[in-house]
Amino acid sequence: MEKVTEIFGSMVFDDLTMKASLSAETYIKLKKTIDEGAPLDLSVANAVAEAMKDWAIEKGATHFTHWFQPLTGVTAEKHDSFITPSTDGRVVMEFSGKELIKGEPDASSFPSGGIRATFEARGYTAWDPTSYAFVKGKTLYIPTAFCSYGGEALDKKTPLLRSMEVLNRQALRILRLFGNTDAKYVRTSVGAEQEYFLIDRKLYGKRKDLVFTGRTLFGSMPPKGQEMDDHYFGVINSRVAAYMEDLDNELWKLGIFAKTKHNEVAPAQHELAPIYTSTNIATDHNQLMMDVMQKVAERHDLVCLLHEKPFEGVNGSGKHNNWSISTDTGVNLLSPGDTPYENAQFLIFLCAVIKAVDDYQDLLRIAVASAGNDCRLGANEAPPAVVSMFLGDELTAIMDAIIDEKDYNASEKQIMKLGVDVLPKFPKDNTDRNRTSPFAYTGNKFEFRMLGSANSIACTNIMLNSAVAESLRIYADRLEKAEDFEEALHSLIRKTFKDHRRIIFNGNGYDDEWIKEAESRGLLNYRTTPDALPHLLDEKNVKMLTNLGVFSEIELQSRCEILLDNYNKTVLIEARTMTDMVNKQILPAVERFLAELSGTVNSKRQFNPDLECRYESRLIEKLSATADEIDSLNLELEQITAEGATYSDIIERAYYIRDHILPKMKELRTFCDEAEMMTAERFWPIPNYGYLLFLV
Ligand code: ADP
Ligand code: MG
Numbered sequence: 141m142e143k144v145t146e147i148f149g150s151m152v153f154d155d156l157t158m159k160a161s162l163s164a165e166t167y168i169k170l171k172k173t174i175d176e177g178a179p180l181d182l183s184v185a186n187a188v189a190e191a192m193k194d195w196a197i198e199k200g201a202t203h204f205t206h207w208f209q210p211l212t213g214v215t216a217e218k219h220d221s222f223i224t225p226s227t228d229g230r231v232v233m234e235f236s237g238k239e240l241i242k243g244e245p246d247a248s249s250f251p252s253g254g255i256r257a258t259f260e261a262r263g264y265t266a267w268d269p270t271s272y273a274f275v276k277g278k279t280l281y282i283p284t285a286f287c288s289y290g291g292e293a294l295d296k297k298t299p300l301l302r303s304m305e306v307l308n309r310q311a312l313r314i315l316r317l318f319g320n321t322d323a324k325y326v327r328t329s330v331g332a333e334q335e336y337f338l339i340d341r342k343l344y345g346k347r348k349d350l351v352f353t354g355r356t357l358f359g360s361m362p363p364k365g366q367e368m369d370d371h372y373f374g375v376i377n378s379r380v381a382a383y384m385e386d387l388d389n390e391l392w393k394l395g396i397f398a399k400t401k402h403n404e405v406a407p408a409q410h411e412l413a414p415i416y417t418s419t420n421i422a423t424d425h426n427q428l429m430m431d432v433m434q435k436v437a438e439r440h441d442l443v444c445l446l447h448e449k450p451f452e453g454v455n456g457s458g459k460h461n462n463w464s465i466s467t468d469t470g471v472n473l474l475s476p477g478d479t480p481y482e483n484a485q486f487l488i489f490l491c492a493v494i495k496a497v498d499d500y501q502d503l504l505r506i507a508v509a510s511a512g513n514d515c516r517l518g519a520n521e522a523p524p525a526v527v528s529m530f531l532g533d534e535l536t537a538i539m540d541a542i543i544d545e546k547d548y549n550a551s552e553k554q555i556m557k558l559g560v561d562v563l564p565k566f567p568k569d570n571t572d573r574n575r576t577s578p579f580a581y582t583g584n585k586f587e588f589r590m591l592g593s594a595n596s597i598a599c600t601n602i603m604l605n606s607a608v609a610e611s612l613r614i615y616a617d618r619l620e621k622a623e624d625f626e627e628a629l630h631s632l633i634r635k636t637f638k639d640h641r642r643i644i645f646n647g648n649g650y651d652d653e654w655i656k657e658a659e660s661r662g663l664l665n666y667r668t669t670p671d672a673l674p675h676l677l678d679e680k681n682v683k684m685l686t687n688l689g690v691f692s693e694i695e696l697q698s699r700c701e702i703l704l705d706n707y708n709k710t711v712l713i714e715a716r717t718m719t720d721m722v723n724k725q726i727l728p729a730v731e732r733f734l735a736e737l738s739g740t741v742n743s744k745r746q747f748n749p750d751l752e753c754r755y756e757s758r759l760i761e762k763l764s765a766t767a768d769e770i771d772s773l774n775l776e777l778e779q780i781t782a783e784g785a786t787y788s789d790i791i792e793r794a795y796y797i798r799d800h801i802l803p804k805m806k807e808l809r810t811f812c813d814e815a816e817m818m819t820a821e822r823f824w825p826i827p828n829y830g831y832l833l834f835l836v
Contacts, residue, residue: 144392151199152395153192153273161191174269185237192273193222193235196280203279204235206243206265208286209296210250211702213596215427218245219279241267252294253698263288268297271424274394283424292695296598299690303605304328304419306688310612317619318485323467328605331416332426335457335593336433337408337445338380338836343827344443352717354447360813361453362830372405379836383440390432396425406454407833416462423598448592449515456516457593461600464585475584488615491636493586496607497579498643501527501664502675503607507599509669511710513592523578523590526658526665528645530577536646539637576649606690669707670794676700704790711797715781718805722774725825730767730815733823734760759818766815773808780804
């Protein structure tokens with residue numbers, strides 16, 4: 141067994157490797173590009189490419205790829221080999237700075253939402269030096285951004301990098317006002333906890349719904365579900381343990397800080413959490429992690445399901461985005477400090493987040509909207525579709541005292557003023573955790589819990605960074621002009637608390653009462669993807685995102701279109717899969733069982749014509765009626781699915797799907813699940829929930 145410290149990062153062209161393989165001059169120049177975004181000249185790029193290639197070949201690579209994140213939601217790669225013909229008729233291995241910096245994949249099949257006319261179908265990929273290259277399989281992977289020839293972003297990385305930059309700029313303005321001159325940059329960090337299901341590969345292969353849609357479209361609950369709560373943090377069985385061990389190893393080689401693993405609430409459900417890192421890298425790592433999770437599962441005859449709701453009746457899977465802001469000098473700006481002065485600075489950043497979450501609830505909701513996540517939001521233990529924030533009792537009390545201009549601490553008989561000297565000392569560790577809040581403050585970071593397990597975390601962080609940058613921009617504009625800084629600061633903090641008090645909710649977010657109260661507070665409740673997505677183009681959102689330079693208007697339009705189209709296609713595939721399974725598997729199975737029952741009645745009655753055959757008669761009658769019901773619902777579904785495809789307006793189509801197709805699918809499923817309960821197991825054509833959930 142190799143030591144973890146030795147294998148960690150062994151497949152990554154990381155800082156240590158760069159230092160060892162580049163000349164001091166090249167290394168310093170590259171480092172300047174990585175840390176400060178300084179432009180890179182071609183001679184440096186050539187030297188880096190050469191070193192990268194030699195290192196990759198040593199690790200067994202024969203190919204390289206520009207790895208990027210198009211708007212399909214998964215990652216894309218096209219592999220080119222290093223070989224170049226040499227004069228002696230053989231080959232040499234070559235890789236130039238140009239090839240490192242820029243690629244031109246034929247991009248006509250990636251969704252662009254109308255940005256790219258077909259005559260200029262080419263897009264280009266551009267190296268992102270802030271995320272390390274790595275070797276996976278026999279290929280050197282180079283993280284890249286993906287743009288059209290006009291420069292519009294066709295991917296998720298480009299706007300993410302832009303959003304990090306705008307947050308950096310605005311946060312530095314605030315820090316300077318507090319007299320901080322040594323911070324060179326401010327960055328957000330993310331730790332993304334990932335939930336997933338593991339099921340047996342052979343069983344998976346027998347379910348077209350899982351193969352085509354990633355979730356089960358049928359299946360009645362087995363006698364046992366998650367009611368015993370015996371799976372959460374339970375002992376990990378040996379097959380799963382072997383998988384997790386293998387997975388950790390693969391992730392460590394790729395420099396991913398896989399840290400915590402445990403069983404989740406639902407049977408067959410697990411979680412993996414890495415240690416947090418810079419948002420850009422955390423995003424790449426999360427994509428990579430999802431990919432590796434699935435690959436490693438194959439080796440263990442398992443399938444890793446990343447869908448948000450693979451099984452009805454047990455918990456779905458989410459992803460928690462733990463997010464914080466810190467300086468290059470190591471100060472976490474969301475952590476209360478030791479002195480009142482630091483605390484005033486902490487409060488202004490806290491305010492910026494509160495204001496951002498309240499003003500842009502819709503953008504946060506939109507960032508997690510997908511057909512898959514719609515199956516989960518509001519269900520079982522998951523957060524509802526309402527965005528609210530948890531601050532904990534202590535911080536909320538401070539907030540209320542500031543709003544009311546009352547003492548926070550009754551022993552100090554003076555009005556709390558946020559100048560800098562009279563602020564109370566905050567509790568540093570906030571242990572008061574609320575698991576039901578969609579956006580919870582946990583002592584030094586915020587945890588956003590609405591993301592679906594299959595979502596890229598890029599969208600969430602783009603919106604979060606931008607919205608917070610916008611608050612900070614407004615604050616900095618105000619404070620820079622203020623004659624009395626402390627006075628201005630005080631009134632800014634107080635005004636923010638007052639104006640945005642409604643977004644704070646420390647109670648049980650899964651309670652129905654809360655949904656009613658949230659509505660009376662004027663908080664948004666966009667239940668489904670078609671409810672949420674069109675608001676991406678609301679004037680206030682377009683204005684904020686374009687003013688900051690995170691998106692252009694055309695980029696936003698194209699994204700909205702692609703996301704809606706994705707929703708539409710996903711549900712239509714599900715509907716067609718249902719119809720297919722009903723026609724070819726479920727109804728024929730029910731018929732076979734019915735035939736057997738009728739045959740039994742006939743043979744019994746040959747023996748004695750007067751036999752009642754109550755058991756068979758009851759079942760035949762009930763099951764025949766159910767089969768008829770299934771048949772008519774299925775015909776209706778088939779018909780409305782075809783009709784859904786005729787809506788040319790993408791939003792109209794999404795509404796039709798939401799209002800007609802999804803409810804019909806639900807109805808059809810109910811009858812199919814009843815039929816399953818009545819049919820002898822040996823006739824049922826697809827593995828049931830009991831086997832899927834409990835046989836790993
Ligand atoms: P939980 O109780 O939700 O499991 P943990 O303390 O285990 O909380 O942390 C969950 C995730 O939050 C981990 O990925 C961890 O690395 C990350 N995390 C911890 N501190 C920070 C921070 N300051 N910024 C961003 N993420 C963080
Ligand atoms: Mg968590």
